[in-house]
Amino acid sequence: MSKEKVGILLVGLNGATANTTVAGSLALKRGLNDNCEGMITETEIFSHMRLALFDQFVFGGWDVNPRDAYQAACFNKVLDPWLIEELRQDLETVRPWKAVVTAHDVDSSREAGNIIEAHSLQEGLNTLKQCILSFKARYAVDNVIVVYLASPLKHIELSDIHNDLSMFRKAITNNDESVSSAMLYALAAIETGCAFVDFTPNVTLKVPAIIQLAAEKKVPLAGRDGNTGQTLIKTVLGQMFRIRNLKLQGWYSTNILGNNDGLVLSMPEHRKIKMEDKLGVLEPVLGYNHFSHIVDIHYYPPRGDNKEAWESIDFSGWLGMPMSAKINWLGRDSILASPLIIDLVRLLEFALRRGDYGIQPQLAIYFKHPLNTSARGFFDQYTLLKNYYSEIEEPVPVPHKNRLIKESMTLDV
């Protein structure tokens, strides 16, 4: 594989996950840290593949908030202050482009100030495409992956206008209120030949017109809603209960979360879509739905990005005897999510090079609500991933151990 640059455009560039992805990549490239734990692409199943390296990455993106990446890192408080100071000069050069906002976004986003002053949806879409094309020209990058990491949107009812590409385009011309900002980002990405990942619970990749466009433009897609913590445990234990023929009676989950995502999820109209994904995970894994399932999310500022979740699980076994399990998960939201973003970028960049397009179902393991696959349990998803990539032949194997670090000494963000 050539050492061409790979463009990574993050929607929600200043958010905790996107900002940690940028700063963490910088730290790894500069050798300030050499720990790639949490990245599945750094495990042996990918050791025969030549995936993009950190020194090829060029970052950009959009945010409603005009902070540069240094200010964002200080605000997000995910990484150690000494590391943020060490990266300051590089981070200060990463600034978001103006964002597109529709009525589905968080109401206060317009007040943040970094908004495209478009008079129509079409004008907003054209501006997004222009950003991508200028970025490609400036850095001479062909392969660009757009990752959607903005806040979960308010509920959107899919209708006839989403079913067909020509009707969807007409809806954009008519400024139809069922077209969301997230759909415009996806369209801009696909129309300019970029791969697109939706790491959020939005319905963007459920829109048939968007899937149709991706097939026409031959670009790969992946989604939806990153599987990083509580739901990850459910996909693992749910499949264990099924395999061991233990019967789930009930699962009570509660979360305390103090980052900006926690604040957004404290708003009922933005929490709705997230809850659908969180509550929808157990039934397809277990194959039945007669159990109690409760999920609470509470915004609790002292926790910041360091989420805490409690699981109280009731199940029964032989002779119907009841048992229970308790789990206390203390995960760091962005530290769990960011390596998955890098994995997805590397695997979609590989798909772009191979000419694979449409939803990539082998990436189910990364998502709470994986699309185009029946693999909903963790072990099935891992088998899917492993079988898919182990069959891929690469001409020249590269050594696995620390290959990201040793070969990546420069950075061009």
Ligand SMILES: NC(=O)c1ccc[n+]([C@@H]2O[C@H](COP(=O)([O-])OP(=O)(O)OC[C@H]3O[C@@H](n4cnc5c(N)ncnc54)[C@H](O)[C@@H]3O)[C@@H](O)[C@H]2O)c1
């Ligand atoms: N971190 C995880 O473990 C995880 C797991 C699954 C899903 N997610 C989802 O990923 C997304 C990012 O999470 P986060 O913790 O970084 O959230 P965050 O709130 O820190 O970041 C969201 C960013 O999006 C920006 N934004 C809002 N509307 C925008 C728009 N229209 N255009 C461009 N930018 C916009 C905000 O200003 C903010 O900087 C959320 O939707 C979250 O629910 C995160």
